[in-house]
Structures are given as structure tokens and as C-alpha cells.
Amino acid sequence: MSEVIWGLGTSHVPSIGAAMDRGLHDDPVWSKLFAGYQPAREWLADRTPDVAVLVYNDHANGVDLDVVPTFGIGVADRYAVADEGFGRRAVPDVVGHPELSFHLLQSLVDDGFDMTVFRELDVDHGFTVPLSVWTPDPGDAWPCPVIPLMVNVISYPQPTAARCYALGQALGRALASYPEDITVGILGTGGMSHQLAGTRAGFINPTFDHMFLDAIEVDPEKLAALSREDYIREAGSEGIELIMWLVMRGAMNAEVTKVHTAYHVPASNTAAGLALFDNRAPARA
Amino acid sequence: MSEVIWGLGTSHVPSIGAAMDRGLHDDPVWSKLFAGYQPAREWLADRTPDVAVLVYNDHANGVDLDVVPTFGIGVADRYAVADEGFGRRAVPDVVGHPELSFHLLQSLVDDGFDMTVFRELDVDHGFTVPLSVWTPDPGDAWPCPVIPLMVNVISYPQPTAARCYALGQALGRALASYPEDITVGILGTGGMSHQLAGTRAGFINPTFDHMFLDAIEVDPEKLAALSREDYIREAGSEGIELIMWLVMRGAMNAEVTKVHTAYHVPASNTAAGLALFDNRAPARA
Amino acid sequence: MTSPQPAPTYVFDGPTSRRGHRMNKMFMSLTRAQAREEFLADESAYCDRFGLAEDQTTAVLRRDWQAMLDLGGSIFYVYKLAMMDGLSMQYLGGVFTGMTEADFKAAMLAGGRTDV
């Protein structure tokens, strides 16, 4: 069986990637955000898993509006970094893990999740920015193979938060039944509160975000019980991306150990959050 | 609420469409097949619904292997007839019903079905042949708007028969909650037993097919309990298409009235079957 | 279907996505350099090619970002036109809220708009 060793929730704002790509690490607008990432990066650097599963959404780069899957999974050997209009980010392509992908696919479909299979997929900032948050200097390659798990969050109706949490739990079961002994890291991405369009553009809700950062650790069921409309009202129309953190959390144990959290406003128009959890049982007294 | 008035299960073999398009209605190879359709066609001609939902699979014409949805639903105004390589069938394009499509989409997603949304979709013989079985001479237009419900049956792992039946039941609930009073016909397509490739090509299992034609009326749970492997073994590797009849059946009442069934071997390499059910409560003594 | 639009929020639901479909496809095409050249050579003809409604074409030609949203544009697609014009999401945020880009940026740096 494979073992989930950690779960990382993180925003995936494109400007975070752009700031890193332009070396703005010490820029006064950005330095606090990156300082908040540092403890997580250090912890993760010593705990590279054999494979990672990255839960994300595409932003009209890898898929078009013609065909919008609610849940998709990549089964490719390799995922190219998308050109979002003005050249691709200068980061490595993503190496996949098709054997584990096909195992997860079969297990999830047998478990009643109606996955869409991607045999080819270009991944956009929603995917590569979290990888950069984890690994700022990947060199020629990301630290391990990564499997994309795509969630529709931009086209209504999104899956419910409860369904995302259930998908995470099914993902946990699927990983546990993998015949090989490998270690796995899970990334849930998106959020935190933000709204891009309309008179409410620039909306930030730090109260909700802090509640979310706490509850994702100790009471994910509470977050899973919120409706689409709750997320849109409390976290903004794009803050609904936070439902993807629930997939990550669902794949972990009921009890997890918090390694580090960080919260910063703004990354461009968005509240940026990070939460890192150790999935190994805490030492007991 | 909308009311499902009938359900039609039918094979969708391309050669059936080709035979109709070439006017081979009275050809000795085909006349028996078409004679078997006649009573169903007559009954249906008097019962045109306001909308139909057609459950089918694409055969590498409307979607490619790059992106394979387990379950998809069309939300378009119109669906073009696909060119499968040598010109499109000379039948009308399909008019959609986006209002009902979006209602079904929301209801199904809320009910935990992870639908893929098609805002554009070309429909192939899997879709147009059943329409021709229902309406041999459509003239300029099919009898009513039709909503495509796509199921992956050609790429392993297909959804389980049980999941297809559950989708049908959710479809029934979704239709029942539609605010307008409209009548609906449901078509489940594919099968019956056949296998196209390998040393087992030409495989036909009339015993299984007859069992299926009986059970789809009176004991669909029995069919829903069969595994993928059961279908592939008993009905051939392409006979697994029969799981799509379970979506149709699931959307109907527990008790339905058989109007007509027909069975004929062969349509090209396939056992062709038809089963038509009245969903209105039978008159009681 | 029921529409869940909270008052000042755009939700890309069924009716919205139907209205905006061709315009959003046009925006999507602008991710290719060749398409951007063709668009810039004759914006109106390019919009016609994608079958935009007249009010949509007008909104695109005038860079009326608010109108694009009202006519079914998805912000992720509208943004592709803005990117082509060298405009940022923060510029758009300013337009939508009646601020200059500088004021919008300042509002975000001050902790974002927490009272809307």
C-alpha cells in the first residue's frame, strides 16, 4: 500500500509564480508572502515523497469551455507546461506516474466517482504555482512524479464541497490499496478568499479564511457542509476554489499534525494561504 | 414536474443506419430486423414527447481518446451530425433543450454525479441510429429536441452497471423536479451481444440477450449487479454497451409496461435488440 | 434552473455561459500568437468570424470590460483580451469598482476590500 505522508493546501495565484520567476523574492510587496512559505519549504525538502497528487483547476488553458469535466485525472507519462498566451513559465514539464494514475482511476470509478480521463493535458499556473510554492528552485525537474487531479471550479455548478471531501476519502482508499509501498504527498490548491469580477472585485474575507485554515485541520466536515453559495458569499466567486483543499484533506487521516500555516494579503487580488499537515500519527504521551 | 412517458432500449449498430440510408428496408438481409421495429415505431408515432434524453456512447467521432468522460451531458442548442470519415449521414442535426439540460446538470451534480459538460458536441451513429430506429423518416427535423447523455463504454474502466443504474435513478429524480410540465422519452442504446476484435470476433450470446431483454423490464437490479467482467464475458467486449440501457431503465418507474420487444441476429457483427416500455401506470383491475 | 447570483457577483451559470459562449471562444483563441495578429489586423471582422452578437462586438471594440461580463464573458476568458492589451487583473479590478489601477492596488495592499 502507499502511504500519504503529508498534505499541503496552498493558493495558486499566477502572480506568485510570476514574482518567483522574476526573482522578486525580496521585493517589499512579496517578501512577507515568501517568508511565510519558508518553514513549510524546509520541512518538505526533507520529505520528498515517491509521488505527489496535485488537486487543481484549469483556467482556460489546458481545457476549453466546450468540454468541462467535474473531476478529471491525468494518466499521461508527461504533462507539458501550458502557454497561457505569452509563453510558458520557465519551469520543468511535469513527469507523471501512469501506473499509479490507472490504479487510482480504476479504484475511483469502482467507488462511484465519474472521472474524466486525460491521456494528454497541458497544465497551467493552477498546477505549476503550487509546485513552485513547494519547490522554488526545481532545476531540471520537479522533486518527484506528480499526478494531476482536476476539479471544475470556474463553471457553475461546481461539485459540492461535500462531494470534493468524499472524493478525497475515496482517493485515500485508492492509495491505500495500491500494491506497491510508496510514499505520497497531496496538494490541494486554490483560494483563499478572492473575487475578480464585478463591483465586488477585490473582496477579501480574512475572518472566513482564518476559520478555514483552522477547520481544514480539525473539522473538515464543517467545511464540507458549506454550500456553493456559502463559499461564493463568504470567500468570493473565485474563493470557491477552496473546495479543492477538501480533496486533499479527505485523503488524509482523521487526525493530522499541523506543521505550518501562513496567511498573507494580497497576492495580486487574492488572499494567499498555506497549510501543511503531517499525516503520520503524532507521538503519544 | 416533467413526466417520463416511455423508455426505449435499442442497439445502435452503424450498419442499421447505413441500411436505412440506402433504402434496404426490404432487402432479405435486413427486412426481418425492420419488421421487428414496426410495432414500436407505430406506438411511438402517437406518443411524441416534448423532449427526449438519449443515452449513448461516442465511437471516436465526437470526442478523442485524449479526454474520456465517464458521464457527459450536452447543454447545447444544437448538435451537429458527425462526419465519421466519409461524409455525415443525411439526417437532420439534433435540436437540443438547454434549459432542461442545465436543470439536469445541476440536479445530477448536486446528487453526486460528476458529469462532464459538453457545450459543443458532434453526435455519431451511436446517437443518430437510435433516432432512426425511433423515427425512420424524420424529414427536416427529428420529432422533438433531444439531450445527449454520454457514457464511456469503449475505454476501460467503464462505469459499473450499478453506477449506470444509479445515474438513471438520479436522472428520474432530476426530471421529476423540473419546474415545467413536459413529457419525456428516454432512449438507452448499444448492444446487444457482440465482439468486434480478436479471435472471439463474431461472438453472439442469444441466451444472455434474451435474459437481458426480460430482466431489463422486471428485474433491472439483477443486471445492475453484474460486473464489467460479467458483461464482457457474457455479451462480448463491445456488448458491455448494454450498461447504457440501465440508465434508461433507472429513470423509469419500478413497474413498467412492456409495449414491444424484438431481437434479431445479425446487424452486421452484432445482435440487435429493442425493448419499448410504457412508463405510465398500467390500468388495474 | 435556479440562478445563485449573489447581488454583485458574477456566477458563470447556464444562462450566462450560453450568452457568452462565442465571445469566450473568441477570447480563448487569443492564446495563439497568430490569432492575436489576425484579431489586431481587423478586430470587428475577427469578432464576426466567431459569431459574436453585435453588442458583444461593440463591447470588445470599445474595451468595455464591464459590458463583456454583462454579456456572458467569463473573467478567465475576458482576461485573455486584457493580457493581450498588456493590462493586469488589478487594472480590471479598478475598472469594475470605479477606481484607478493605483487605487485598486493600494486597496489590496491595505488588506483588500473587506466590506463588500
Next chain:
Amino acid sequence: MTSPQPAPTYVFDGPTSRRGHRMNKMFMSLTRAQAREEFLADESAYCDRFGLAEDQTTAVLRRDWQAMLDLGGSIFYVYKLAMMDGLSMQYLGGVFTGMTEADFKAAMLAGGRTDV
């Protein structure tokens, strides 16, 4: 993953679909008239363009339908090449089972192969 291949049956599972992916994409392309022309002008070069493995190209050039299946071809995709050649699914059925097309058709008309 567990493979559910019943003995003489092709199931288009993960390993099969990975092996056949480029070849199936090449078959898919043949639904366009222009692509068929380019294919027929230089079949080997066309296969190279899609990145087929050598044994796959050989199978395509020789019209070795059985080998195409064994090398990851999906029957629905392989059939697109057969259609281009003017061959029917019943012809292919004959090839797979070691019969002439006429014999295969006769077997189907007689009720199909019920004993396999």
C-alpha cells in the same frame, strides 16, 4: 492495475491504451480528407510524424490488423484505417478469426459465433 482480459478478448485498459496512444491518434486523424491524402502519399512518413513505434508502423504499412490490436490499437480506431481502405468490420472479423469475409458473413447470418 489489475487487467481483466478474458482469454481471447481485447480490453482497452491502461497498459493497452498507453501502448497504442500515438497509433490510435494517427488513426483518428484519418477522419479528415486532407489527412488521408497525406497518409496515402507517404504512409511511413505519416506514421513517423505521429511518433509510432517501428513495429506499429510496420503493422500499419502491412495492414497487419491483428498486429495493430496487439500493439495497442483500439478496434474503433483501427477501423478508421480499414474504412479508408474500403474494408468492412466483417472483413476484419474474418481476418481476426481466420475466415474469408464471405465465411464470416455467413457465420453471422447463421446466428453468429455462439460457441466462443
